[in-house]
Amino acid sequence: xxxxxxxxxxxxxxxxxxxxxxxxxxxxxxxxxxxxxxxxxxxxxxxxxxxxxxxxxxxxxxxxxxxxxxxxxxxxxxxxxxxxxxxxxxxxxxxxxxxxxxxxxxxxxxxxxxxxxxxxxxxxxxxxxxxxxxxxxxxxxxxxxxxxxxxxxxxxxxxxxxxxxxxxx
Amino acid sequence: xxxxxxxxxxxxxxxxxxxxxxxxxxxxxxxxxxxxxxxxxxxxxxxxxxxxxxxxxxxxxxxxxxxxxxxxxxxxxxxxxxxxxxxxxxxxxxxxxxxxxxxxxxxxxxxxxxxxxxxxxxxxxxxxxxxxxxxxxxxxxxxxxxxxxxxxxxxxxxxxxxxxxxxxxxxxxxxxxxxxxxxxxxxxxxxxxxxxxxxxxxxxxxxxxxxxxxxxxxxxxxxxxxxxxxxxxxxxxxxxxxxxxxxxxxxxxxxxxxxxxxxxxxxxxxxxxxxxxxxxxxxxxxxxxxxxxxxxxxxxxxxxxxxxxxxxxxxxxxxxxxxxxxxxxxxxxxxxxxxxxxxxxxxxxxxxxxxxxxxxxxxxxxxxxxxxxxxxxxxxxxxxxxxxxxxxxxxxxxxxxxxxxxxxxxxxxxxxxxxxxxxxxxxxxxxxxxxxxxxxxxxxxxxxxxxxxxxxxxxxxxxx
Numbered sequence: 001x002x003x004x005x006x007x008x009x010x011x012x013x014x015x016x017x018x019x020x021x022x023x024x025x026x027x028x029x030x031x032x033x034x035x036x037x038x039x040x041x042x043x044x045x046x047x048x049x050x051x052x053x054x055x056x057x058x059x060x061x062x063x064x065x066x067x068x069x070x071x072x073x074x075x076x077x078x079x080x081x082x083x084x085x086x087x088x089x090x091x092x093x094x095x096x097x098x099x100x101x102x103x104x105x106x107x108x109x110x111x112x113x114x115x116x117x118x119x120x121x122x123x124x125x126x127x128x129x130x131x132x133x134x135x136x137x138x139x140x141x142x143x144x145x146x147x148x149x150x151x152x153x154x155x156x157x158x159x160x161x162x163x164x165x166x167x168x169x
Numbered sequence: 170x171x172x173x174x175x176x177x178x179x180x181x182x183x184x185x186x187x188x189x190x191x192x193x194x195x196x197x198x199x200x201x202x203x204x205x206x207x208x209x210x211x212x213x214x215x216x217x218x219x220x221x222x223x224x225x226x227x228x229x230x231x232x233x234x235x236x237x238x239x240x241x242x243x244x245x246x247x248x249x250x251x252x253x254x255x256x257x258x259x260x261x262x263x264x265x266x267x268x269x270x271x272x273x274x275x276x277x278x279x280x281x282x283x284x285x286x287x288x289x290x291x292x293x294x295x296x297x298x299x300x301x302x303x304x305x306x307x308x309x310x311x312x313x314x315x316x317x318x319x320x321x322x323x324x325x326x327x328x329x330x331x332x333x334x335x336x337x338x339x340x341x342x343x344x345x346x347x348x349x350x351x352x353x354x355x356x357x358x359x360x361x362x363x364x365x366x367x368x369x370x371x372x373x374x375x376x377x378x379x380x381x382x383x384x385x386x387x388x389x390x391x392x393x394x395x396x397x398x399x400x401x402x403x404x405x406x407x408x409x410x411x412x413x414x415x416x417x418x419x420x421x422x423x424x425x426x427x428x429x430x431x432x433x434x435x436x437x438x439x440x441x442x443x444x445x446x447x448x449x450x451x452x453x454x455x456x457x458x459x460x461x462x463x464x465x466x467x468x469x470x471x472x473x474x475x476x477x478x479x480x481x482x483x484x485x486x487x488x489x490x491x492x493x494x495x496x497x498x499x500x501x502x503x504x505x506x507x508x509x510x511x512x513x514x515x516x517x518x519x520x521x522x523x524x525x526x527x528x529x530x531x532x533x534x535x536x537x538x539x540x541x542x543x544x545x546x547x548x549x550x551x552x553x554x555x556x557x558x559x560x561x562x563x564x565x566x567x568x569x570x571x572x573x574x575x576x577x578x579x580x581x582x583x584x585x586x587x588x589x590x591x592x593x594x595x596x597x598x599x600x601x602x603x604x605x606x607x608x609x610x611x612x613x614x615x616x617x618x619x620x621x622x623x624x625x626x627x628x629x630x631x632x633x
Contacts, residue, residue: 140287146272
């Protein structure tokens with residue numbers, strides 16, 4: 001059962017990614033990407049990593065995708081009107097993918113993935129994860145925060161209006 | 170992390186604090202502050218009162234890391250000094266410029282000192298992020314924006330390859346620790362295909378950053394579009410840091426299936442770089458293709474036995490770095506508000522207009538070509554010797570042939586400088602900071618070529 005579920009989910013993720021790459025409308029592409037990320041979260045859950053699955057949904061399928069949508073809407077809001085797809089079956093792929101994901105999620109909740117062949121050895125408690133993050137890899141977290149700070153500095157420089165040049169001194 | 174680790178992390182901390190502080194200084198102080206900050210970092214590394222007994226996690230503080238960080242800090246300081254003219258001429262924001270240069274040096278220091286695949290990735294990202302902005306720093310220049318985009322897209326691809334490779338290596342070995350992950354993969358014979366694919370992906374990401382053929386396509390356009398001091402930092406510092414990381418903490422040559430890949434990268438870089446450099450008439454593009462060839466030579470150090478490889482490779486990085494910083498610095502020092510002199514035609518009669526510049530440029534190009542009394546010759550001698558010892562005769566013959574052909578494209582600008590005296594005017598005088606950098610580079614090129622013993626002692630410090 002777990003093996004079958006793995007292949008179904010993997011197929012859904014691959015299909016969603018392919019559809020995401022081939023769409024003309026960026027909003028549709030983002031929605032397919034959400035499907036792919038959600039499918040990945042279910043795969044993590046199947047492997048016996050419920051915490052990773054929760055973060056995958058909260059961070060990627062949630063926060064980052066909302067950011068994507070914001071950026072697309074800020075860049076060109078007219079795009080949705082121009083690129084609206086026609087046809088009776090235009091809802092079919094997205095409906096099929098969502099339905100399949102929902103069904104897989106339901107089956108996953110019914111069965112206990114750990115009992116059905118999850119990888120117990122790598123199961124991680126939130127406490128152990130927090131310890132690794134801020135003890136063993138504390139320096140990495142610090143460096144990452146500095147990288148983000150300088151990403152902001154760079155974005156500020158490149159995005160600034162041209163007349164805001166440095167005062168001649 | 171505890172307070173005991175502070176001494177080991179002090180140079181990195183100083184680089185970061187410096188790069189943030191500089192954002193709050195008056196604009197005219199920013200670049201000199203950046204240069205001083207580089208020197209302060211070197212002082213902190215070698216100050217005998219600071220002993221880094223407790224090692225920090227993820228980054229080493231041994232001799233290798235010390236010498237590498239010193240090198241990148243020196244190159245960063247030189248870049249700050251060289252950037253002054255170009256920032257003033259084109260009215261660029263000097264605070265952000267100095268801050269990003271210091272942050273790039275911070276990334277290079279982490280990259281070359283990394284003892285873990287995690288810090289390798291983070292160091293590479295920090296360095297690359299600073300360069301994404303620095304390459305496109307002059308927003309009014311369309312070639313600058315093009316160069317930024319051409320650096321950004323391969324950069325993303327390289328990051329994706331690197332993280333995928335790291336994931337596969339972790340899946341195969343269960344370790345992020347760097348020499349350990351290599352040794353664990355080498356212990357299993359034949360190597361598992363997962364580990365092999367992982368290391369190959371990591372190597373190709375490094376090849377992107379070091380612009381080894383066939384991953385070199387972004388190089389000429391990025392060098393041409395970036396401000397010259399940035400191109401100098403990119404060519405000497407960032408590529409040097411990638412090579413240093415491969416040399417110091419990732420003995421890939423221990424993995425048998427990687428050896429033909431490394432040899433192939435070296436051979437392709439030498440052949441493609443040499444033939445692509447031949448028809449160039451743009452100084453920066455010629456230097457870009459020549460850097461592809463030089464990176465190909467440096468792969469020979471990766472193939473050699475690790476001890477000899479580190480010594481020969483880092484000596485070569487020093488000689489190549491001095492020559493490259495000086496070459497791009499000279500291009501920057503001849504720039505005016507209209508832009509940089511790019512074509513060989515701009516060099517016509519330079520020997521008469523500005524004899525010192527012409528002399529130094531000749532010296533630098535001859536050193537890059539590997540003429541005997543200069544540093545480039547000694548570097549090649551040591552490097553090719555190390556490769557011969559490990560039995561790569563065919564690669565050494567190829568390298569010798571490509572350095573022979575390289576004389577053609579290095580001598581062409583020299584002939585233009587001394588031959589045609591067409592242009593009037595002496596060009597803008599060299600300012601103090603540039604004079605300092607040029608004197609230092611010339612000293613390294615001349616001393617490492619004639620009396621290399623102190624440099625060999627320096628790189629002998631780096632051995633584990």
